[in-house]
Amino acid sequence: MTTLSSPLRTTTPAQPPSSSGPRRRARRTPRDWLRDGGLSTLIIALPMILVFGVFSWFPIGRALVMSVQETNLVTTPEFVGLDNFVFVLQDPLLGKAVANTLWFALLALVFGYPLPLAAAVLMSEVRRMRGLFSALAYLPVVVPPVVAVLLWKFFYDPSGTGVFNTIAGWVGLGPYPWLQDASSAMPSLVLEATWAAAGGTVIIYLAALVGVRTELYEAAEVDGAGVWRKIWHVTLPQLRGVLFITLILQVIGTSQVFLEPFLFTGGGPNNATLTILMLIYDYAFGSSLGGNYGAATALSLMLAGVLAVLSAIYFRVTRPWSS
Amino acid sequence: MAANNRTTALARRRTEPAVERGIVSSHDRRRPSVRGSLGALQGGLLVTLVLVGLGPILWLAKAAVTPTQDTLREPLGLFPTGVDWANLSTAWSRAEIDHYFVNTLIVAVGAWFFQLLVATTGGYVLSVLRPRYGNVIFGLVLATLFVPSVVLLVPLYLTILDVPIVHVSLLNTFWAVWLPMGASAFNVLLVKRFFDGLPREIFEAARVDGAGPFRLLWSIVLPMSKPILGVVSVFAVIAAWKDYLWPLLVLPDPENQPLSVRLPAIAPYLELDVFLAALAISTVLPIALFLAFQRLFLSGAGLGGAVKG
Numbered sequence: 255m256t257t258l259s260s261p262l263r264t265t266t267p268a269q270p271p272s273s274s275g276p277r278r279r280a281r282r283t284p285r286d287w288l289r290d291g292g293l294s295t296l297i298i299a300l301p302m303i304l305v306f307g308v309f310s311w312f313p314i315g316r317a318l319v320m321s322v323q324e325t326n327l328v329t330t331p332e333f334v335g336l337d338n339f340v341f342v343l344q345d346p347l348l349g350k351a352v353a354n355t356l357w358f359a360l361l362a363l364v365f366g367y368p369l370p371l372a373a374a375v376l377m378s379e380v381r382r383m384r385g386l387f388s389a390l391a392y393l394p395v396v397v398p399p400v401v402a403v404l405l406w407k408f409f410y411d412p413s414g415t416g417v418f419n420t421i422a423g424w425v426g427l428g429p430y431p432w433l434q435d436a437s438s439a440m441p442s443l444v445l446e447a448t449w450a451a452a453g454g455t456v457i458i459y460l461a462a463l464v465g466v467r468t469e470l471y472e473a474a475e476v477d478g479a480g481v482w483r484k485i486w487h488v489t490l491p492q493l494r495g496v497l498f499i500t501l502i503l504q505v506i507g508t509s510q511v512f513l514e515p516f517l518f519t520g521g522g523p524n525n526a527t528l529t530i531l532m533l534i535y536d537y538a539f540g541s542s543l544g545g546n547y548g549a550a551t552a553l554s555l556m557l558a559g560v561l562a563v564l565s566a567i568y569f570r571v572t573r574p575w576s577s
Numbered sequence: 578m579a580a581n582n583r584t585t586a587l588a589r590r591r592t593e594p595a596v597e598r599g600i601v602s603s604h605d606r607r608r609p610s611v612r613g614s615l616g617a618l619q620g621g622l623l624v625t626l627v628l629v630g631l632g633p634i635l636w637l638a639k640a641a642v643t644p645t646q647d648t649l650r651e652p653l654g655l656f657p658t659g660v661d662w663a664n665l666s667t668a669w670s671r672a673e674i675d676h677y678f679v680n681t682l683i684v685a686v687g688a689w690f691f692q693l694l695v696a697t698t699g700g701y702v703l704s705v706l707r708p709r710y711g712n713v714i715f716g717l718v719l720a721t722l723f724v725p726s727v728v729l730l731v732p733l734y735l736t737i738l739d740v741p742i743v744h745v746s747l748l749n750t751f752w753a754v755w756l757p758m759g760a761s762a763f764n765v766l767l768v769k770r771f772f773d774g775l776p777r778e779i780f781e782a783a784r785v786d787g788a789g790p791f792r793l794l795w796s797i798v799l800p801m802s803k804p805i806l807g808v809v810s811v812f813a814v815i816a817a818w819k820d821y822l823w824p825l826l827v828l829p830d831p832e833n834q835p836l837s838v839r840l841p842a843i844a845p846y847l848e849l850d851v852f853l854a855a856l857a858i859s860t861v862l863p864i865a866l867f868l869a870f871q872r873l874f875l876s877g878a879g880l881g882g883a884v885k886g
Contacts, residue, residue: 295702298702309760311717313732313733314724393864398818400840404840404856405637449629485600513822
């Protein structure tokens with residue numbers, strides 16, 4: 255092995271380029287490449303290239319093609335222009351699914367955005383047993399989501415002896431129909447989803463709170479600020495970046511919600527919990543007549559487009575004060 | 578003398594760094610009213626966390642060994658007619674939870690292996706070897722971070738039915754779950770960033786000593802990277818344990834399905850107490866992993882925010 259021409263040389267940018275120089279490398283013969291260890295580098299890169307190529311880059315490209323094709327696995331795919339998009343946009347269920355998904359996302363923000371922040375701020379002030387606090391908060395995240403949904407489905411039993419209805423009964427409320435009623439089904443789903451996910455957000459906030467510059471608290475105290483004003487004027491502004499990230503992550507996550515409506519209610523009652531991803535699933539896999547793969551990819555691309563625009567807008571709006 | 582003073586000051590700061598302050602100043606903390614309300618708030622938070630975070634899990638543990646009738650009639654009672662340990666063994670063997678448990682393990686171990694393989698070799702190539710095509714590949718890998726997974730659902734399913742180039746179907750094989758999970762840009766990014774922080778001099782020294790790229794990866798880079806490998810491993814296993822929709826699609830044969838897919842399917846056919854025992858059994862391993870590697874989990878979860886930012 256020729257030491258100087260190993261590919262590793264390029265990894266020490268601090269050192270001046272060695273005698274062979276970058277200019278000479280630009281015109282390398284395949285033999286140089288081989289002698290430089292190019293082949294072993296390629297072999298080591300192969301798992302990444304193959305796995306990403308076949309299971310990520312190729313399907314992403316394929317999604318773009320499929321959205322303008324009619325694909326049914328039997329005949330050769332046929333280009334149909336924007337027919338798939340037109341089909342999806344004319345589906346009477348689309349409006350319902352979009353409204354439900356927005357409703358889910360909104361409820362998830364109301365339930366799941368301020369609470370973890372408040373909990374994390376309070377927990378950051380804990381002097382003893384902080385580990386216990388974070389472990390308890392994170393515990394639901396570790397429960398397999400399917401188990402969590404099936405367990406909560408039992409908790410939501412609409413009869414008077416259901417778990418939640420028993421608890422509600424202690425304070426003279428209920429029994430509530432929970433999942434059985436079109437108006438309470440979605441909030442019930444969101445409640446479980448928030449329980450399952452809030453711990454992760456708490457931990458992210460806690461990690462960010464460690465980085466808050468504490469000398470500013472002293473400055474605020476000199477100016478006579480109380481606890482609330484310290485939180486509002488010192489803590490929260492320094493968390494802006496993280497608050498922005500969790501908001502985006504939450505919107506992207508909730509707009510693709512599937513497990514809860516699929517397992518809790520199957521989209522019911524009366525399509526009250528039919529979400530966009532459930533509609534995509536129904537298009538592609540729900541029918542015994544064969545999948546409408548074109549419509550499914552068309553809808554998923556539209557969703558991805560909306561998400562991209564949303565994050566771009568949000569990023570633009572918040573950029574002036576995010577750094 | 579001055580230097581000596583400074584060292585003692587440094588030493589003192591090093592021995593008592595615990596008095597880092599938070600929102601409430603140490604002076605305020607000594608005031609009884611502040612102390613009281615802060616303590617009450619934190620006590621309330623602790624009680625809430627125990628009830629909300631631990632409560633449902635404890636309830637599941639209780640219900641797993643309670644007869645059906647008791648759970649139905651008095652869901653919040655504590656063993657009104659005694660403990661029924663047989664639920665667990667019934668669920669384990671008669672409901673074939675053992676079989677699906679093994680399937681889940683196979684899925685998790687394979688997904689762990691491929692995620693680790695792709696992330697370490699990929700991170701090594703992008704961070705240490707840096708071929709000229711490296712930047713292009715890194716760009717393409719990063720780009721997949723911005724494609725929501727919903728876009729992949731259908732085309733990836735069709736890819737599994739007919740893998741390009743080799744033209745085989747991976748349907749009903751574990752490969753269909755393992756390989757796509759390996760394509761995690763997040764893992765590659767995480768590992769690459771860690772490798773970026775390793776001291777280059779050690780690589781140079783190893784290279785001078787005649788270590789080739791494989792040897793360098795195996796004997797130098799990987800042993801130095803245990804923390805990040807731990808984080809990636811824990812998340813790989815947990816993600817595989819959690820996954821539902823994807824294995825549901827690509828493992829239609831119940832023989833190969835993991836717990837997450839089987840549990841909803843067998844729910845209508847099991848007696849309630851056995852079903853709840855099955856749920857409890859499915860939860861034991863992830864929770865045990867969490868309790869054993871708590872620090873890893875929590876630092877990894879915090880990392881999620883840091884890296885994506």
